Amino acid sequence: MPMRRLLDDAERTAARLTAPGRAGLLMQNGEPWVRGLLACLRAGTAAVPIALPVAFGGIENYLAHVRRIAADAGLGTLLVDASVERLIPALREALPDVDVVDITDVPDAAGPVPEGTDPYAVIQYTSGSTSQPKGVALTADNVAAGLTVITDSLRWTDDDCMGVWLPLFHDMGLFSLLSSFFKGAAVCLWPTTLFARRTREWLVSCAASPTTAVPMPNFAYDLITESVRDGLPDGLDLSRWRLTFNGAEPVQRRTIERFTATFAPAGYRAEAMQPCYGMAEATLLVAWPDLEARPAALAVDRHRLGLGDRIGVVPEEDPAARVLVGHGPAVPGIDLRIDAPGDGHVGEIQIRGDAVMTEYLGLPRERQPFTDDGWLRTGDLGFVREGDLYVTGRLKDMAIVHGRNYYAEDVEEIVRRVPDAGVRRCAALEAGGDGDEHLAVLVETSLEGAAARELAQRLEKAVNADLGPGVARVFTVAPRTIPQTSSGKVRRQAARELYTQVTTDKGIAE
C-alpha cells in the first residue's frame, strides 16, 4: 500500500477520534493497526498500544487488565478491528465510558480532525499484566529522536524493508515499524500467530518478501531453527536479510551459533546477526555492534560480576567462565554510563538522551526511575569493556548467597548446558536465610521418584562445580509447571510460589 494512501486513510480515521482522552489500539497486526496509530499522531492524541490477550488465559483477567490501562492512560477511544471481533462486545461492556470504534474499514467521509494538545505521542505499557500498569510516556520529540537514532545507525534507506511479525503493541515491533516509515521505506507485516503457530510457513513467506531486516527476540531464533529440523525448505534464500536484530531479552551465543550454522546454506550471513540492547523507555535502541561486525563474545569470571566488581576475563574452558555476548557501543544520540568506579566494573546501566522518556505516566516523583542528575536507571546491570557494552542481568533477579552475587539467568544457563540432562526450562531463585541461604533451582522433568532424585543430584553437582560448594540446591518439578510469560520468559518471582509448594510437599524445613 502506498504511503500517500495510508496517510489519506489515516486522515479519515483521525476524524473518528472525537471523544476526549487518549486512544487505545487493540488489534492483531495489520493495516488498521498502523492506520489507527497514524490517526492518533495526526489528531494530536497519544496512541496507547494494548497487548492482545493470551489464548485461553481467561477473559475476565484480561478485561480487568485493559480497564486498568484505560484508567491509567485516560482512554477516551479504543480502536479495534475485525481481528478482535469476538472480543468487542465484552470490551464495550467492560469499558462503558470509552468509545470503542471499529476501524476495519476506512471511514467514507473525511470530517474535521480534532486538534489535540496531548504532550505525549505514545504511551507504551510494559508487557506484563501486573496489577499496577506502568506507561512509558514518550513525546513526539522523543519518538523522532529515537527513530533518528535507529535509522542513522542502521543506515536505513528507502530500498530497505522491515519484516515484522512481532506484535505492534510490543516496543520492538512498534518502533521497528516506525523506523522503516521514517525513511519512507516499506514494511511487511505478518500476524504474530502465524509466526508462533506455523514458524516454517512464516519463514518461507518472509524469505519470498522484500524484507531486508527482521527484529526478533532471542527465543524466536531458536523457534525458527527448530522449525527446519527436518531440513531447509526447498530453495530458501535468506541472502536478502542484511540485518536480523536480536533484542528484547538476553542474547544467547548458543542460539546465534545454531541459527547461523543452520541457515548459512540458505545464504544467511553471520554479520547480519546483531545483538541489540534497548528498551521502550529509550524509544528502543540503546546499543548495538554495528553493520558488518560479527557479534563479539567474552568469557568472564562469574564470581566477579557483583555490583562494583572489576570483571576478570578468563578462558572459556574455566569452570567459572560465563560467556556474554557484546552489544557494541551506545548509539549516537544516547549517552550511556555504568554506575561503577570505571571501565570494566559492573554497575547499573544508566542512559540519557533526547529519545529517553520523560516519565512513567503519572507516577509520583519517588517512583520515577531517574537519578538525581537526570539519568534513566535501566534496572539492568552490566559493564563496558573496550567500548562495548555487556549486560550481565536484571538487578532484581540477582541473588546473594554467602556474600556473593549470582545472576539467575547465568545459573539457569549452566543447568541447561549439563550434558545428557536434557533440561529445557528451569528457574533459579534466592532462598533460605539465616546462614542457610542458597540458590534454589527448579528444574522441569518428566522423570519421577528415584530417577528424578538422581537427576537433581547430578545437576546439583554439576552446578556447584561451577558456582562453589553448597551454593545451589536443585529441585525437580513436573513438566510445564514453572510459570512463564506469553513470550516464554520464566517468571522468576512467580516461580517462588512453586518453590514453596515443592519444598513444603517434600517436608523440607525452611
Place this chain on the structure above:
Amino acid sequence: MNGNAEQAVLEALGKRLGIPAAEIDPDAPLRDLPAMESVVMLHVVVDVEDALDVTIPDDVAFSASTPRELAGLVTELV
C-alpha cells in the same frame, strides 16, 4: 458437527498435555488443565486446524474458556 469439533479439541488437548482425552472435562476451564500454558495452546490450535481443515482466528482462541466453548466456536467456522 459439534461432536466432531469437540472430539478434535479433546484429542489435541490430550496429545499435547499427555493425558487421555477421555479424562478431560469439556466444561473445565482450559487454563486450569494440568500443565497448560500458552505454547501448548498454540499447538492445540494448530492440531485442531489440521484435523478439521479450518483456520481458527485469534479472537476465537481468546474468547473460548472451556473445551466445549472452543469446539462450539470452531464449529461455526467449519
